[in-house]
Every structure is written in structure tokens, then in C-alpha cells.
Amino acid sequence: MIPEKFAESTIAREGDRGRAWIAELPSIVDDVLSSWNVEPDGATMHGEVGIVIPVAGDRVVKISFPHPGNDYEADAFEAWGGRGAVRLHQHDDARYALLLERTHAEQLIGLEDNDQIPAVAGELSKRLTIAAPDHLPRLSDRADEWYDEVRSGAAEFPDALPTRVVDAALDVVDELGREQPELVVHGDFHARNILRADREPWLAVDPKGYVGDPAYDGGTLLLPRVLPYLDSGDLATPLQRELEIFAEAADLDRDRIRRWAQLRCVQGSYYGRRNGFGRARSGVLLDRLVAAAEQLAIAWA
Incomplete structure (x- = not known):
């Protein structure tokens, strides 16, 4: 469930801290999916700092590397309330995890x-x-x-x-x-x-x-x-x-x-x-x- 390219780039960028987080990431994924009672519904995708797991109900779970630059992502989504941005359904700030409205891959x-x-x-x-x-x-x-x-x-x-x-x-x-x-x-x-x-x-x-x-x-x-x-x-x-x-x-x-x-x-x-x-x-x-x-x-x- 953890893309190899994402793991490699995270470790290259973040060093030992990134390696420790990548090792912990499978258990973080399991805990988040369980706590929100959602099931994977497609292949895991990734950006530079996080993975995105499609789940049933046309939603995705996004889990980001814990970094200050990601501290207020959920707060911005909450402020917008779906106005021009994807809707936020759940968030787990300790795990830097979000349950979001699903979009298409086209940028x-x-x-x-x-x-x-x-x-x-x-x-x-x-x-x-x-x-x-x-x-x-x-x-x-x-x-x-x-x-x-x-x-x-x-x-x-x-x-x-x-x-x-x-x-x-x-x-x-x-x-x-x-x-x-x-x-x-x-x-x-x-x-x-x-x-x-x-x-x-x-x-x-x-x-x-x-x-x-x-x-x-x-x-x-x-x-x-x-x-x-x-x-x-x-x-x-x-x-x-x-x-x-x-x-x-x-x-x-x-x-x-x-x-x-x-x-x-x-x-x-x-x-x-x-x-x-x-x-x-x-x-x-x-x-x-x-x-x-x-x-x-x-x-x-």
C-alpha cells in the first residue's frame, strides 16, 4: 500500500526521520482506515509529501508526512466548507490524516x-x-x-x-x-x-x-x-x-x-x-x- 517511489523520495528528503515514518506508515494507515470505518477502493497514489488512498463512498484518505507545512491543511478546508476546494469529512491531526472528497486525477x-x-x-x-x-x-x-x-x-x-x-x-x-x-x-x-x-x-x-x-x-x-x-x-x-x-x-x-x-x-x-x-x-x-x-x-x- 506504500508506493516504493514515495518511500524512497521521503527517506532521501527527510533522512532518518523519514525512514522511521515510512516504517510506521502501514500501521498508521490501518489505524486510520479502521477508525473511520472505510475500505480501500483503488490503488494508492502519492504526491511529494503524502499518500492518497481511494476509499468507498467516493472519498480518499490522505496521510502526509508530519511537517509544520501540513499543520493547517484541515483548517483551510474547514474554513472553505467545500467552496472551491474539496470537502473535508474527517481529520486526525495527530496522524496528519484527512478524509476528503474524491476528485479525478486530471490536473x-x-x-x-x-x-x-x-x-x-x-x-x-x-x-x-x-x-x-x-x-x-x-x-x-x-x-x-x-x-x-x-x-x-x-x-x-x-x-x-x-x-x-x-x-x-x-x-x-x-x-x-x-x-x-x-x-x-x-x-x-x-x-x-x-x-x-x-x-x-x-x-x-x-x-x-x-x-x-x-x-x-x-x-x-x-x-x-x-x-x-x-x-x-x-x-x-x-x-x-x-x-x-x-x-x-x-x-x-x-x-x-x-x-x-x-x-x-x-x-x-x-x-x-x-x-x-x-x-x-x-x-x-x-x-x-x-x-x-x-x-x-x-x-x-
Whole structure:
């Protein structure tokens, strides 16, 4: 029931703690299925940090590696109550387990119409933008972390980006990051976390669950969208078009989205240079992705 690839990647990423959790995971699965009185109804699937087990009744059990980034997933689903996101039926916080509405495997990223991707995402973002409950963590609490991250990246890679581009990212932290609206933010809003569904055409999954500026989610959406345009020779024009489509559909200020996206591109440049990306840890593709992030960081500064 535990996919081998998922076990290997978890241990590679998390070390001994990941190995211990993988060893315990079969008993966690048994306990969760038993306590919720559900039976497996299909092959176990997985993402980067969790497994998803289809169960009878058109639901799935999701069990995630215990990490602070997964602490508030259930809270976000509860706040939305099925509005633009999958419905939450049960949760076991100690085991990082959720019983969720089942969706299809098709991801929004798979659409061939590039304009439809930001349009659908924008419509969902608008529905997910609701008043936040008090107990969700605030994105604004991460502002100092972001500021230090950008400054340390600029010191480590001084030739990666012009000073004015780095300063523009720091201004985003100071001007948008430190005081933010009291609204629910998905926190990991990209086209792979939007799935085809039956109750609605598309539903969001895998939220981090923050309080903050919904334009931040727009910035998060745009950075992975470089991939369809890597061979075009012009990233800024199609990405600006997607930004504007998203902004209109989400009813958000396009300049705020652009500024958040610029910060995310600067962060992506430094992160990629240090660690690589999930799609490319080294080699030519990594170099191209880092160059793309830097091209957009300059264009949007």
C-alpha cells in the first residue's frame, strides 16, 4: 500500500526521520482506515509529501508526512466548507490524516489552452478568498524570513540579479508582506493543486492554510508557468498575459500580483541555484529554469 517511489523520495528528503515514518506508515494507515470505518477502493497514489488512498463512498484518505507545512491543511478546508476546494469529512491531526472528497486525477496544468489555466485558477481564487478564522498562521509573520532570504541570496550570488531587482523584491516584503488582509490564502496555489471534479468542474487541493493577501497566491501560480514558454524566446509577454487573465478572473489588483510574482522569482533564482528544483536538481534544465526566473524577476521589477 506504500508506493516504493514515495518511500524512497521521503527517506532521501527527510533522512532518518523519514525512514522511521515510512516504517510506521502501514500501521498508521490501518489505524486510520479502521477508525473511520472505510475500505480501500483503488490503488494508492502519492504526491511529494503524502499518500492518497481511494476509499468507498467516493472519498480518499490522505496521510502526509508530519511537517509544520501540513499543520493547517484541515483548517483551510474547514474554513472553505467545500467552496472551491474539496470537502473535508474527517481529520486526525495527530496522524496528519484527512478524509476528503474524491476528485479525478486530471490536473489543471494538463489543459492545452494556456489562457484557460489562469482563468480557471482566478475563478477559484476568487471563491477561496473568504474571511480567515483567527487561528490560521499569518503570512506576515514570514516577512523577516523572506527579507533575510533575499539578502543572503544576493550576498551568496552577487552576479545573479541587478541590485535594483533585489531591492524591488525587498520592497515587496516591506510594502506588501508585513501588513496583509485578514483573508484565507491557499499558500501553495499552482496548477497541479487544482483537480478535475464532479461536484464542480475544478477544485483546489493541498492548501497550506494562511491568513494574508490573495495576490500572493497569484504570484505562486505564475512562477511554474514558465515551463510552457521555455522554448519561445519570450517569457515576459505570455506570462504577463496569464497574469492579467488571472487578475481579472480573481478580481485582484494586477500590480500586487506582479510584485508578489517578482519576489517569488527572486526567491526562485536563489533557491534554484542552491538546491535545484523538484523538476531539475542539476544540468541544463535547471540552468534554464533559473535563467527564466531571473528574466522574469528583471522584467517585473
